[in-house]
Amino acid sequence: MKVKTGPEKIIPILAAYPEAGRDSLIPLLQDVQEAEGYLSREAVVAVGRHLGLPAGKVYGVATFYNQFRFSPRGRYHIQVCRGTACHVRGSGTLLGRLERELKIAAGETGRDGLFSLEVVSCIGACGLAPVISVNGEYHGHLTGDDIPALLEDYRNRETDEDD
Amino acid sequence: MKIPITVNGRTVEAEPGEMLLAPIRRAGYSVPTLCYGEGMTPTGACRLCVVEIEGRSGLATSCATPAEAGMEVLTHSPRAVEARRTIVELLLARHPDDCLYCARHGFCRLQDLAEDLGIRRRRFPADPLPTRLDISSPAIARDPAKCILCGKCVRVCEEIQGVAAIDFSGRGSETRIAAAFDEGMNISSCVYCGQCVRACPTGALAEQDSTGRVLEALQDPELTVVVQHAPSISVTLGEEFGLPAGKDVDGLLAAALRRLGFDRVFDTSFSADLTIMEESSELVRRLETGGPLPLLTSCSPGWIKFVEEFHPRFIPHLSTCKSPQQMLGAVIKTHFAKLAGIVPGKIFSVAIMPCTAKKFEAARPEMAREGLPDIDAVLTTREIARMIRMGGIDLARLEPEESDPPFGERTTAGKIFGAGGGVMEAALRNAHYLLTGSPPERLELKEIRGPAGIKEAEVEIAGRKLRVAAVSGTGNARRVLEEMEAGLRELDFIEVMTCPGGCVNGGGQPYTADPETIRKRVRALYRLDRSGERRVSRENRSIQRLYREFLGEPLSEKSHRLLHTAYSPRDVTK
Numbered sequence: 001m002k003v004k005t006g007p008e009k010i011i012p013i014l015a016a017y018p019e020a021g022r023d024s025l026i027p028l029l030q031d032v033q034e035a036e037g038y039l040s041r042e043a044v045v046a047v048g049r050h051l052g053l054p055a056g057k058v059y060g061v062a063t064f065y066n067q068f069r070f071s072p073r074g075r076y077h078i079q080v081c082r083g084t085a086c087h088v089r090g091s092g093t094l095l096g097r098l099e100r101e102l103k104i105a106a107g108e109t110g111r112d113g114l115f116s117l118e119v120v121s122c123i124g125a126c127g128l129a130p131v132i133s134v135n136g137e138y139h140g141h142l143t144g145d146d147i148p149a150l151l152e153d154y155r156n157r158e159t160d161e162d163d
Numbered sequence: 164m165k166i167p168i169t170v171n172g173r174t175v176e177a178e179p180g181e182m183l184l185a186p187i188r189r190a191g192y193s194v195p196t197l198c199y200g201e202g203m204t205p206t207g208a209c210r211l212c213v214v215e216i217e218g219r220s221g222l223a224t225s226c227a228t229p230a231e232a233g234m235e236v237l238t239h240s241p242r243a244v245e246a247r248r249t250i251v252e253l254l255l256a257r258h259p260d261d262c263l264y265c266a267r268h269g270f271c272r273l274q275d276l277a278e279d280l281g282i283r284r285r286r287f288p289a290d291p292l293p294t295r296l297d298i299s300s301p302a303i304a305r306d307p308a309k310c311i312l313c314g315k316c317v318r319v320c321e322e323i324q325g326v327a328a329i330d331f332s333g334r335g336s337e338t339r340i341a342a343a344f345d346e347g348m349n350i351s352s353c354v355y356c357g358q359c360v361r362a363c364p365t366g367a368l369a370e371q372d373s374t375g376r377v378l379e380a381l382q383d384p385e386l387t388v389v390v391q392h393a394p395s396i397s398v399t400l401g402e403e404f405g406l407p408a409g410k411d412v413d414g415l416l417a418a419a420l421r422r423l424g425f426d427r428v429f430d431t432s433f434s435a436d437l438t439i440m441e442e443s444s445e446l447v448r449r450l451e452t453g454g455p456l457p458l459l460t461s462c463s464p465g466w467i468k469f470v471e472e473f474h475p476r477f478i479p480h481l482s483t484c485k486s487p488q489q490m491l492g493a494v495i496k497t498h499f500a501k502l503a504g505i506v507p508g509k510i511f512s513v514a515i516m517p518c519t520a521k522k523f524e525a526a527r528p529e530m531a532r533e534g535l536p537d538i539d540a541v542l543t544t545r546e547i548a549r550m551i552r553m554g555g556i557d558l559a560r561l562e563p564e565e566s567d568p569p570f571g572e573r574t575t576a577g578k579i580f581g582a583g584g585g586v587m588e589a590a591l592r593n594a595h596y597l598l599t600g601s602p603p604e605r606l607e608l609k610e611i612r613g614p615a616g617i618k619e620a621e622v623e624i625a626g627r628k629l630r631v632a633a634v635s636g637t638g639n640a641r642r643v644l645e646e647m648e649a650g651l652r653e654l655d656f657i658e659v660m661t662c663p664g665g666c667v668n669g670g671g672q673p674y675t676a677d678p679e680t681i682r683k684r685v686r687a688l689y690r691l692d693r694s695g696e697r698r699v700s701r702e703n704r705s706i707q708r709l710y711r712e713f714l715g716e717p718l719s720e721k722s723h724r725l726l727h728t729a730y731s732p733r734d735v736t737k
Contacts, residue, residue, distance in 0.1 A: 056341070059345075
């Protein structure tokens with residue numbers, strides 16, 4: 001067994017891939033993200049060490065795929081559908097507005113940890129296009145101007161829950 | 164079985180498995196390339212080498228298409244030429260138009276191609292990539308806006324150097340070359356060898372420019388500006404001034420440096436001799452006290468970082484000797500300062516090196532005493548060539564001059580440091596003397612000369628058989644270390660040079676370097692050695708004097724304080 005050091009949570013994941021080579025990279029990254037919610041820097045390094053790959057290469061592969069994220073999800077995880085139907089109905093404008101309002105780019109998490117933003121290809125709700133999902137709740141037929149109120153609503157839920 | 168093909172109607176033979184590009188070139192045609200690199204995996208990424216093959220509908224990349232019997236290849240059909248022109252036009256559309264301000268101006272493959280293909284106007288709207296300069300490292304500057312994604316840097320770093328500090332990240336229009344986590348080069352595993360800078364066809368990679376700081380120091384009346392030049396510089400600098408490859412311009416260089424205003428010109432080959440005095444003594448001591456062996460040489464700073472990062476287990480094997488640059492730096496600010504009556508803080512010490520990693524080495528915290536760095540600035544061969552041109556100095560017309568005492572004399576043992584295998588040869592000459600009282604009968608160790616990346620030899624000194632190796636390219640070094648760990652190789656003394664072929668092929672050398680040019684540079688160094696009057700480091704009278712008047716003897720307490728150093732493991736991906 002050649003599992004070396006790494007964040008505690010991922011040691012058992014690495015252990016499930018004994019003597020693995022570079023072809024195990026993507027499944028391993030998927031398992032790590034499943035467990036941790038994202039790929040931490042430490043996890044990327046540890047996965048690289050386990051497979052004998054440089055961190056830069058692991059990072060290069062991981063950034064190729066939309067499914068991998070490099071910061072933890074926010075309390076409210078927003079998925080913006082960029083499928084064909086949503087695209088023609090203006091999902092690009094929605095995404096731009098979300099990025100401006102939240103001051104983060106797609107794939108990032110705000111500093112307060114409240115919101116994170118992700119672009120997905122199709123969430124199967126073309127009838128609601130353009131549609132976004134917040135922690136699995138769908139919001140359809142949106143325009144850019146709907147965004148501030150929507151975000152405010154989630155922010156208020158946050159304070160309500162704190163009370 | 165040779166494979167017959169035709170290139171533009173002429174019959175040529177290809178070797179089995181050979182890609183089309185080689186036979187095309189043998190047939191006397193030149194197909195442009197950007198991403199192709201000899202000895203690296205062909206990727207066909209830039210598509211500039213496309214050719215038409217009779218009977219095939221699409222154009223084929225000649226660098227990545229194996230020759231097949233009977234292929235009829237057209238290299239310059241209107242369709243192929245038009246495709247190439249369009250590719251270059253599209254690359255230019257995303258390229259910043261700042262050629263006049265670019266470090267690569269005049270040596271840029273993209274610029275050459277635009278000229279060769281007669282591109283005179285912009286057909287596609289300009290949409291240059293945003294600049295995100297990375298000047299975080301002391302050695303290498305990266306400007307991703309100028310990157311054309313040919314991937315040569317990635318391949319040279321991974322396949323040749325075994326480092327893989329950078330890779331393609333992202334996808335589609337977001338694709339970029341990046342270090343892990345898109346972080347700066349300073350915290351990456353980059354060993355600063357600069358082979359990527361030499362491989363890059365554009366100005367996306369360059370050395371950190373130190374000419375400004377040096378020019379400023381030269382203008383400062385308070386400062387005594389001293390300069391040293393590395394053994395390989397004199398056989399490569401001439402190429403920058405139209406002289407034939409391998410022409411030794413040692414005397415012209417000294418003359419040019421004085422005209423630029425340097426107050427003292429010292430020769431790093433002198434301190435290469437000094438390194439040999441210390442290192443061969445260290446070897447003998449380790450042989451006599453049982454270890455740790457093999458002794459690994461320590462003159463190449465990229466290699467040092469490589470061991471600290473990837474093979475810290477071998478740190479005790481590294482020679483504790485500083486490199487010739489740093490040894491000279493240390494004696495300049497101590498012994499020379501005292502002799503010349505100058506406060507060390509008023510000395511600005513410059514080193515001209517074939518190397519980008521030397522900039523990193525000079526900045527290492529261990530390479531300073533009482534807050535004063537031993538070396539204040541490092542210039543590559545390319546940078547000093549630029550300064551000479553800027554100074555309006557016509558190198559070829561100067562009268563040769565000598566380097567200055569007390570650090571201007573060298574033996575040819577110090578001079579051959581510039582070629583891969585040279586340090587080993589020089590060290591063994593001196594070690595033989597230390598162990599037997601006389602230099603070896605056979606001074607030249609032919610087995611460890613030549614362009615191979617791993618060269619081994621067995622030499623007998625005083626009845627003891629020594630297994631030695633000269634390794635160049637950190638990728639090859641990794642192989643040797645791993646084979647030793649696996650018990651497949653047993654060695655007593657190993658020279659490792661970071662760059663393939665040694666300093667003559669360093670990351671700071673002129674851009675124009677094909678394998679034949681490199682061979683000429685190497686031959687020039689060995690020619691100097693063959694005709695040398697003094698060929699063993701201990702015969703250097705200035706070295707003898709330095710020990711007599713200042714250091715005492717090799718490995719003395721003073722030597723240890725000034726000429727030796729220590730290493731520590733690095734966790735670069737933290």
